[in-house]
Amino acid sequence: MKLNIALLAGDGIGPEVINEAVKVSDAIAKKFGHEITWKPALTGAAAIDAVGEPYPDATHEVCKNADAVLFGAIGHPKYDNDPSAPVRPEQGLLKMRKALGLFANVRPTFTFPSLLDKSPLKRERIEGTDLVFLRELTGGIYFGEKGRKDNGDTAYDNCVYTRAEVQRLAKKGFELAMTRSKKLCCVDKANVLETSRLWRETVQAMEKDYPEVEVSYEFVDAVAMRLVQWPNSYDVLITENLFGDILTDEASVISGSMGLMPSASMGAEVSLFEPIHGSYPQATGLNIANPMATILSAAMMFENFGLMEEGKAIRDAVNKALEAGVVTEDLANGGKAYGTKEVGDWLAANV
Amino acid sequence: MKLNIALLAGDGIGPEVINEAVKVSDAIAKKFGHEITWKPALTGAAAIDAVGEPYPDATHEVCKNADAVLFGAIGHPKYDNDPSAPVRPEQGLLKMRKALGLFANVRPTFTFPSLLDKSPLKRERIEGTDLVFLRELTGGIYFGEKGRKDNGDTAYDNCVYTRAEVQRLAKKGFELAMTRSKKLCCVDKANVLETSRLWRETVQAMEKDYPEVEVSYEFVDAVAMRLVQWPNSYDVLITENLFGDILTDEASVISGSMGLMPSASMGAEVSLFEPIHGSYPQATGLNIANPMATILSAAMMFENFGLMEEGKAIRDAVNKALEAGVVTEDLANGGKAYGTKEVGDWLAANV
Ligand SMILES: CC(C)[C@H](C(=O)O)[C@@H](O)C(=O)O
Numbered sequence: 201m202k203l204n205i206a207l208l209a210g211d212g213i214g215p216e217v218i219n220e221a222v223k224v225s226d227a228i229a230k231k232f233g234h235e236i237t238w239k240p241a242l243t244g245a246a247a248i249d250a251v252g253e254p255y256p257d258a259t260h261e262v263c264k265n266a267d268a269v270l271f272g273a274i275g276h277p278k279y280d281n282d283p284s285a286p287v288r289p290e291q292g293l294l295k296m297r298k299a300l301g302l303f304a305n306v307r308p309t310f311t312f313p314s315l316l317d318k319s320p321l322k323r324e325r326i327e328g329t330d331l332v333f334l335r336e337l338t339g340g341i342y343f344g345e346k347g348r349k350d351n352g353d354t355a356y357d358n359c360v361y362t363r364a365e366v367q368r369l370a371k372k373g374f375e376l377a378m379t380r381s382k383k384l385c386c387v388d389k390a391n392v393l394e395t396s397r398l399w400r401e402t403v404q405a406m407e408k409d410y411p412e413v414e415v416s417y418e419f420v421d422a423v424a425m426r427l428v429q430w431p432n433s434y435d436v437l438i439t440e441n442l443f444g445d446i447l448t449d450e451a452s453v454i455s456g457s458m459g460l461m462p463s464a465s466m467g468a469e470v471s472l473f474e475p476i477h478g479s480y481p482q483a484t485g486l487n488i489a490n491p492m493a494t495i496l497s498a499a500m501m502f503e504n505f506g507l508m509e510e511g512k513a514i515r516d517a518v519n520k521a522l523e524a525g526v527v528t529e530d531l532a533n534g535g536k537a538y539g540t541k542e543v544g545d546w547l548a549a550n551v
Numbered sequence: 552m553k554l555n556i557a558l559l560a561g562d563g564i565g566p567e568v569i570n571e572a573v574k575v576s577d578a579i580a581k582k583f584g585h586e587i588t589w590k591p592a593l594t595g596a597a598a599i600d601a602v603g604e605p606y607p608d609a610t611h612e613v614c615k616n617a618d619a620v621l622f623g624a625i626g627h628p629k630y631d632n633d634p635s636a637p638v639r640p641e642q643g644l645l646k647m648r649k650a651l652g653l654f655a656n657v658r659p660t661f662t663f664p665s666l667l668d669k670s671p672l673k674r675e676r677i678e679g680t681d682l683v684f685l686r687e688l689t690g691g692i693y694f695g696e697k698g699r700k701d702n703g704d705t706a707y708d709n710c711v712y713t714r715a716e717v718q719r720l721a722k723k724g725f726e727l728a729m730t731r732s733k734k735l736c737c738v739d740k741a742n743v744l745e746t747s748r749l750w751r752e753t754v755q756a757m758e759k760d761y762p763e764v765e766v767s768y769e770f771v772d773a774v775a776m777r778l779v780q781w782p783n784s785y786d787v788l789i790t791e792n793l794f795g796d797i798l799t800d801e802a803s804v805i806s807g808s809m810g811l812m813p814s815a816s817m818g819a820e821v822s823l824f825e826p827i828h829g830s831y832p833q834a835t836g837l838n839i840a841n842p843m844a845t846i847l848s849a850a851m852m853f854e855n856f857g858l859m860e861e862g863k864a865i866r867d868a869v870n871k872a873l874e875a876g877v878v879t880e881d882l883a884n885g886g887k888a889y890g891t892k893e894v895g896d897w898l899a900a901n902v
């Protein structure tokens with residue numbers, strides 16, 4: 201296969217972890233006979249510094265014409281103190297999601313047997329957890345009309361959803377559930393919000409098309425609780441943008457393996473793959489960042505092209521590295537810590 | 552002191568736990584020379600069954616004219632399956648909050664040394680946790696304009712906040728922080744929402760009036776994570792209605808003592824006190840429900856009248872009961888389980 205991949209390294213440790221994902225992907229391409237052309241482009245604080253905005257048109261052109269986007273991380277402390285500043289890295293992120301139509305954010309939370317003890321939860325609570333959130337990413341209160349009235353003394357944010365938006369996301373959820381344990385949980389606040397009632401009635405109407413999928417409906421506050429109590433009682437969860445923002449982050453820390461969690465944001469035309477961790481500015485350039493989440497994001501990318509063996513080769517190599525202790529300092533547990541590059545080298549040699 | 556207390560027992564186990572809180576409060580009144588007049592009124596499913604709506608005008612009259620409201624729990628399975636049904640117990644709850652102006656929901660999460668092992672979190676993560684959320688309760692997306700367009704295919708919910716609403720809640724937060732460790736965390740999503748930017752700028756402007764309070768600002772998704780990772784790093788947190796709904800429930804399960812957590816909802820004229828647990832319909836009438844959260848809510852009520860010793864007497868008695876193993880089956884750990892009434896009797900005798 202010939203693949204054109206847009207490469208958005210971003211800020212902080214972004215470039216370092218992206219480098220290792222490229223290294224491992226190239227090793228996969230070599231092994232399986234694919235040809236990857238990487239198209240680097242600017243984003244985040246790096247793009248603001250260079251051209252004055254976080255998601256420049258030139259970057260959008262590169263992404264739009266690529267087969268997929270591999271993304272590092274964005275965010276820089278110099279933009280952190282004033283959330284109302286007109287140009288911030290996050291604005292670029294939202295613009296990118298909307299412009300590329302990345303409507304479904306796929307956020308798995310799973311455990312690695314060798315890392316169970318890193319979880320803040322007791323072992324018996326977290327063992328066996330393997331869930332996936334599908335978060336709607338281009339609608340809701342993030343993109344509704346917002347502003348001020350009364351000389352700035354009143355602020356408003358409008359949350360809007362259309363039936364078509366819900367259907368599009370829910371369809372992905374049902375399909376994913378069919379490939380897993382056929383359990384789907386729709387997370388909403390239908391006892392209070394009209395948008396949630398639209399979500400619930402739309403999903404209910406789709407149930408008949410997937411008779412094998414067992415669908416449950418839970419309120420967002422109840423899910424926030426049960427994720428901590430019995431995370432392994434969930435499988436596939438679908439939800440709207442803001443609830444997804446909160447719950448996927450909550451879910452990401454329960455496994456104790458946040459530094460290893462990949463994600464995908466799927467669009468109709470192009471999809472984007474990125475680690476869920478941030479840009480850890482304080483680790484920049486130190487060769488200590490854990491590249492595994494980005495490398496596992498590359499695995500999701502291959503799988504999304506239907507290249508399942510390629511994805512599996514990466515996952516297997518990561519598992520082997522964890523077992524062999526070829527890990528960065530965040531996972532070294534007092535033992536030997538490898539550098540970012542060395543972990544990448546080892547994985548490239550072992551896929 | 553002469554106290555008129557509206558008594559809203561509600562549904563499920565509500566009446567049973569309320570009975571024990573009355574018993575213990577009466578014992579306190581006797582011991583400290585107060586006179587409590589209880590004014591029972593209907594609410595929840597019980598009120599729907601009796602008069603067709605969950606928060607009848609007659610109940611509102613009783614609450615409005617009382618010095619405080621003691622509340623049990625509402626919710627009944629027969630109203631659970633259709634969130635869009637026109638008459639639901641929750642509608643009564645929202646109507647009551649608005650009509651009584653209960654703008655500040657106070658939700659403490661703390662631990663009991665003897666119950667630490669009930670937490671889903673590891674002991675070292677949860678030990679020492681003692682935090683309080685102040686959740687705004689009468690504004691935001693709960694009460695903004697909501698509805699449908701496009702023949703029902705588009706739904707919207709409007710989130711609105713005024714500077715005065717934020718100030719009123721934040722003032723309570725600063726004042727509470729002054730009585731504790733002088734740390735205040737404002738939880739928002741100011742990188743995305745205009746209402747959050749109003750929250751943040753309003754709180755920032757108030758900082759100068761409380762020079763001793765150290766204020767931090769965190770995004771709601773980050774708080775959802777850190778609550779699981781390092782709950783004891785928080786003290787007082789203030790937030791808007793919907794974020795508060797999600798985060799206070801998340802916080803309530805981390806301690807492992809959810810069945811013991813009280814809460815208060817403060818208004819300008821009258822305040823309401825209630826356990827955070829639900830109406831557990833399946834336990835109704837079995838004399839097994841844990842009354843301690845309701846009894847501790849009564850303690851908050853006394854303290855809110857400035858009767859600190861009275862509150863402390865209740866808290867001390869609860870601690871003694873926990874140590875002596877005078878507990879209901881949820882806390883019995885295979886040991887002897889006392890009934891709801893027997894726990895109430897013991898506490899009334901020991902305050
Ligand atoms: C940075 C922020 C705008 C973003 C979001 O809220 O979507 C982030 O929290 C995320 O989840 O990707």
Ligand SMILES: CC(C)[C@H](C(=O)O)[C@@H](O)C(=O)O
Pocket residue numbers: 391392421641644645796
């Ligand atoms: C029942 C529901 C409307 C309510 C809310 O969302 O406020 C409940 O979850 C709560 O937190 O008291």
